[in-house]
Amino acid sequence: MCGAAYLRFWIVKSLLHANPMVLFVGNPLYVMYLRALGARIGRDVTILSRSVPVCTDLLTIGAGTVIRKDAFFLGYRACAGRIQTGRITLGREVFVGEKTVLDIDTALGDGAQLGHASALYRGQEVPAGERRHGSPAQPTEVDHVRVPPARCGRLRRTTFALTSLVQLYLVYLPLAVGGLYMVCAEVPALHRRLEAGTQGASIATLVLDALLVATVVFFGAVLLGLVALFAASRLLRLAVRPERVYPLYGFPYALHRAVSALTNIRFFTWLFGDSSYIVPYLRGLGYDLSTVEQTGSNFGTEVAHETPFLVKVGSGTMVADGLSVLNAEFSSTSFRVTPVSIGARNFLGNNIAFPAGARTGDNCLLATKVMVPLDGEMRQGVGLLGSPCFEIPRTVERDARFDHLRTGEALRRNLAAKNRYNLRSMALHLLLRWLHTVLLTAFALLTAGLYGTLGHVVVGGYLAFSLLVTTGYYVLVERCIASFRPLRPRLCSIYDPYFWWHERLWKVPEHYLNLFNGTPFKALLWRLMGVRIGRRVFDDGCFITERTLTAIGDDCTLNAGSKIQCHSQEDGTFKSDHTTLGAGVTLGVGAHVHYGVTVGDGAVLAPDSFLMKGEEVPPNARWAGNPAAPTAK
Numbered sequence: 001m002c003g004a005a006y007l008r009f010w011i012v013k014s015l016l017h018a019n020p021m022v023l024f025v026g027n028p029l030y031v032m033y034l035r036a037l038g039a040r041i042g043r044d045v046t047i048l049s050r051s052v053p054v055c056t057d058l059l060t061i062g063a064g065t066v067i068r069k070d071a072f073f074l075g076y077r078a079c080a081g082r083i084q085t086g087r088i089t090l091g092r093e094v095f096v097g098e099k100t101v102l103d104i105d106t107a108l109g110d111g112a113q114l115g116h117a118s119a120l121y122r123g124q125e126v127p128a129g130e131r132r133h134g135s136p137a138q139p140t141e142v143d144h145v146r147v148p149p150a151r152c153g154r155l156r157r158t159t160f161a162l163t164s165l166v167q168l169y170l171v172y173l174p175l176a177v178g179g180l181y182m183v184c185a186e187v188p189a190l191h192r193r194l195e196a197g198t199q200g201a202s203i204a205t206l207v208l209d210a211l212l213v214a215t216v217v218f219f220g221a222v223l224l225g226l227v228a229l230f231a232a233s234r235l236l237r238l239a240v241r242p243e244r245v246y247p248l249y250g251f252p253y254a255l256h257r258a259v260s261a262l263t264n265i266r267f268f269t270w271l272f273g274d275s276s277y278i279v280p281y282l283r284g285l286g287y288d289l290s291t292v293e294q295t296g297s298n299f300g301t302e303v304a305h306e307t308p309f310l311v312k313v314g315s316g317t318m319v320a321d322g323l324s325v326l327n328a329e330f331s332s333t334s335f336r337v338t339p340v341s342i343g344a345r346n347f348l349g350n351n352i353a354f355p356a357g358a359r360t361g362d363n364c365l366l367a368t369k370v371m372v373p374l375d376g377e378m379r380q381g382v383g384l385l386g387s388p389c390f391e392i393p394r395t396v397e398r399d400a401r402f403d404h405l406r407t408g409e410a411l412r413r414n415l416a417a418k419n420r421y422n423l424r425s426m427a428l429h430l431l432l433r434w435l436h437t438v439l440l441t442a443f444a445l446l447t448a449g450l451y452g453t454l455g456h457v458v459v460g461g462y463l464a465f466s467l468l469v470t471t472g473y474y475v476l477v478e479r480c481i482a483s484f485r486p487l488r489p490r491l492c493s494i495y496d497p498y499f500w501w502h503e504r505l506w507k508v509p510e511h512y513l514n515l516f517n518g519t520p521f522k523a524l525l526w527r528l529m530g531v532r533i534g535r536r537v538f539d540d541g542c543f544i545t546e547r548t549l550t551a552i553g554d555d556c557t558l559n560a561g562s563k564i565q566c567h568s569q570e571d572g573t574f575k576s577d578h579t580t581l582g583a584g585v586t587l588g589v590g591a592h593v594h595y596g597v598t599v600g601d602g603a604v605l606a607p608d609s610f611l612m613k614g615e616e617v618p619p620n621a622r623w624a625g626n627p628a629a630p631t632a633k
Contacts, residue, residue, distance in 0.1 A: 314344030
């Protein structure tokens with residue numbers, strides 16, 4: 001992937017992702033934006049996914065269609081070093097569920113449905129009126145549109161879109177600009193710097209000013225954010241009643257979106273996650289955790305929901321990263337919020353969409369990327385794996401070797417020690433984020449005097465400098481925490497001090513990596529962070545959890561949303577091991593590779609597949625599905 005054609009494709013993709021219109025996802029304005037880019041979209045279409053389609057001229061969506069959030073419908077994919085584009089065609093009144101992948105050259109007929117945690121592979125089509133779920137998709141009788149329609153005409157949609165623009169230009173932007181002006185006017189350091197520029201300013205003065213401004217901005221934002229989460233969101237929820245059907249694009253819908261945005265700020269789950277302190281944080285948001293048994297790792301750092309006030313989690317349940325609680329249901333004209341209950345003594349693996357009406361009860365193991373069932377008998381005391389799911393044993397013998405550390409006096413002593421260590425990790429996380437803010441503030445103050453004459457040049461240079469500093473800073477932070485040594489495979493309890501140190505590594509931010517997707521710089525950054533990575537690797541948005549346990553050969557292709565996870569954490573037991581991709585391997589969109597895996601040269605893992613721990617994929621093989629298995633080429 002090089003040359004003028006790919007450069008043009010990358011520029012278009014980057015501009016689409018950088019466009020502020022992405023902020024209007026879930027708004028009729030976003031549908032109008034996609035139409036302006038060439039997509040053929042009918043009336044009354046609701047798009048909730050932030051995965052921006054790139055090949056919009058190859059996208060067709062019929063009237064009344066709903067696309068839930070976290071769905072991939074890019075219109076392109078990378079395979080064996082080449083970009084392939086293809087059509088995605090959705091008919092009228094189509095439903096596309098949460099955490100789904102629509103590969104290129106796929107179609108759903110009028111009234112068709114694709115369930116949560118599912119995928120359509122290239123060439124697959126769902127006939128009109130039929131329903132599919134699973135990866136790859138297969139027939140089902142489950143109806144995923146569970147909310148009755150409501151009156152939601154063109155006037156309501158137009159009014160909502162115009163109101164959003166008025167709020168943006170007459171409320172949000174003036175408040176942002178006015179707030180910035182007040183900070184500049186009221187903070188002596190900024191006022192002095194804007195008046196005098198850099199003339200006569202000593203380094204000591206600059207450092208003191210940067211420390212003052214960064215401290216006020218950073219910790220002020222943290223405190224105000226917590227106030228907004230715990231206070232404002234509770235006021236907003238009073239307007240949206242459970243189980244009541246509301247039309248889209250009205251006042252209740254706007255308040256629901258505000259609650260969802262406020263209570264899903266990732267900074268705080270990143271800060272409190274993987275520790276005992278995530279429990280009071282989620283409880284403060286509105287989660288029902290009144291009977292929770294504290295383990296020190298009840299939730300990971302990535303927990304999402306539609307509304308936090310209708311989530312109940314049973315006693316003794318542990319949740320890994322990537323849980324998305326689907327307690328809002330949508331049609332093309334209406335929505336409602338509904339309670340979701342996760343049973344007691346459950347374990348939920350990574351990257352799970354948990355819908356309202358799930359047929360799971362107590363003492364269940366929900367494996368990574370499992371499709372939580374919406375039909376059949378209530379599952380209890382079993383494990384569920386795959387999409388569509390099937391039953392497996394709840395536990396295996398080797399997973400019980402550390403159970404004696406999870407009860408009685410041993411638990412009390414170990415939990416207290418873990419809490420102390422996690423507090424230090426949280427303090428370190430805040431310190432490092434604050435220091436990063438200081439560095440960027442110092443450069444802003446250094447150039448503040450030039451804003452009046454060379455504003456556009458200064459702003460552009462500042463953004464480029466910020467990206468460079470942020471990248472180098474967090475790469476260095478991660479390597480320092482790891483003491484510049486590679487990780488080693490481990491099998492231990494979550495109450496082992498090694499695991500606490502490993503959790504600390506997970507708190508190092510990696511969001512800046514997304515800016516390098518699809519460029520040669522992404523592979524260079526992985527190499528700096530410890531990944532053993534070959535030449536000519538194309539990475540369009542892969543995430544690697546344990547960098548120094550991962551090896552990637554030459555000419556590999558890593559698609560958007562793919563993930564290499566070299567660990568698992570199940571019922572208080574932590575395991576990690578190496579994962580190796582041979583030369584020329586392709587990971588499809590949304591594919592997930594677990595630990596202890598070896599993928600042979602030239603092998604292909606299909607979109608949305610889950611390659612389980614310990615698997616060995618032969619060279620030039622094609623594997624697909626959840627869990628992944630050999631398939632015909």
